Amino acid sequence: MRRIAVVTGANQGIGFALVEGLAARMNPEDLVLLTSRDPGRVAEAAARAKGVAQIEGRVLDVSDDDAIAQLAAGLQAEYGGVDIVISNAIAPLTPDRTQAEQADQFIAVANGGTESVLRAFAPVLRPGGRLLVVASSLGTLDQLDPKLHPLFDGRSFDEIVQTVEDWRQAIHAGTAADQGWPEWINTPSKVGQVAAVRALAAERRAADLPQNKLIASICPGLVDTRASRPWFDDFSQARTPAEAAEPIVDLVLADLDPSQYGELVRDGKVLPWRGAAA
Numbered sequence: 001m002r003r004i005a006v007v008t009g010a011n012q013g014i015g016f017a018l019v020e021g022l023a024a025r026m027n028p029e030d031l032v033l034l035t036s037r038d039p040g041r042v043a044e045a046a047a048r049a050k051g052v053a054q055i056e057g058r059v060l061d062v063s064d065d066d067a068i069a070q071l072a073a074g075l076q077a078e079y080g081g082v083d084i085v086i087s088n089a090i091a092p093l094t095p096d097r098t099q100a101e102q103a104d105q106f107i108a109v110a111n112g113g114t115e116s117v118l119r120a121f122a123p124v125l126r127p128g129g130r131l132l133v134v135a136s137s138l139g140t141l142d143q144l145d146p147k148l149h150p151l152f153d154g155r156s157f158d159e160i161v162q163t164v165e166d167w168r169q170a171i172h173a174g175t176a177a178d179q180g181w182p183e184w185i186n187t188p189s190k191v192g193q194v195a196a197v198r199a200l201a202a203e204r205r206a207a208d209l210p211q212n213k214l215i216a217s218i219c220p221g222l223v224d225t226r227a228s229r230p231w232f233d234d235f236s237q238a239r240t241p242a243e244a245a246e247p248i249v250d251l252v253l254a255d256l257d258p259s260q261y262g263e264l265v266r267d268g269k270v271l272p273w274r275g276a277a278a
């Protein structure tokens with residue numbers, strides 16, 4: 001059977017490496033959709049991406065909930081579903097403007113995009129499917145002030161979506177710091193991604209595991225990309241995007257390990273939700 005893969009935010013960085021990593025290890029009849037927001041950059045990246053499987057560029061702005069739903073429905077109609085989906089897109093966050101000024105776009109892409117991908121693609125995932133979110137080790141609960149933990153812990157998917165929206169509004173109201181939110185917006189954003197994956201997995205676990213499906217979030221480690229470059233001086237320990245993509249592609253193509261279902265996984269190992277110390 002022809003397998004279909006979708007990667008978001010894939011014209012550069014880890015997403016591009018995931019497309020090439022998947023396409024290198026899938027079959028010639030399989031299809032990897034390299035998606036991102038800008039038509040020119042998508043076309044350029046799809047033209048230079050190499051692999052055994054077919055690679056096709058598709059414009060997909062993940063802050064557009066309807067566009068994500070349409071892509072999922074279109075793939076369902078055309079191919080009967082999807083086998084591999086990796087939600088990876090992230091908007092640039094730069095030191096030259098305040099985090100508050102950049103919060104709307106950042107949260108719309110990282111959290112809104114992830115929530116829309118999870119919502120639209122989980123129902124069209126074929127048996128054996130993999131639905132992964134590229135998050136971070138910043139996504140464990142212990143990264144946040146303990147008073148915020150109940151907002152993310154054991155909550156439903158809709159409650160997580162609402163918590164992220166409440167946080168965004170608190171940033172604009174100037175009340176986020178008083179409520180315990182850190183200034184560095186990537187941290188609550190990553191906790192929100194991991195919590196959304198956990199909430200969806202809690203709903204779907206009983207149906208997914210017998211069908212050999214995996215929903216999980218991923219930590220790629222520190223990777224030398226456009227997203228990380230403005231924030232770190234020393235990249236001597238950083239991975240290249242291709243190095244970071246390898247264990248993620250391993251996870252996609254490996255036999256299902258039920259202990260990874262719904263969890264945050266780094267290099268094949270589960271990172272505890274409440275943090276290593278807990």
Ligand SMILES: NC(=O)c1ccc[n+]([C@@H]2O[C@H](COP(=O)([O-])OP(=O)(O)OC[C@H]3O[C@@H](n4cnc5c(N)ncnc54)[C@H](OP(=O)(O)O)[C@@H]3O)[C@@H](O)[C@H]2O)c1
Nearest residue numbers: 009011012013014037061062089090222223225226227228
């Ligand atoms: N780099 C690291 O050290 C590191 C560490 C931990 C986790 N991560 C995570 O890994 C993932 C990928 O990060 P990266 O470092 O590869 O970032 P990156 O190099 O900045 O690439 C981000 C990609 O997302 C795309 N994008 C931005 N806005 C979009 C939108 N509205 N719709 C669709 N695509 C959009 C970008 O397209 P344009 O080219 O058009 O902007 C680009 O292709 C992120 O979730 C990030 O948080 C990275």
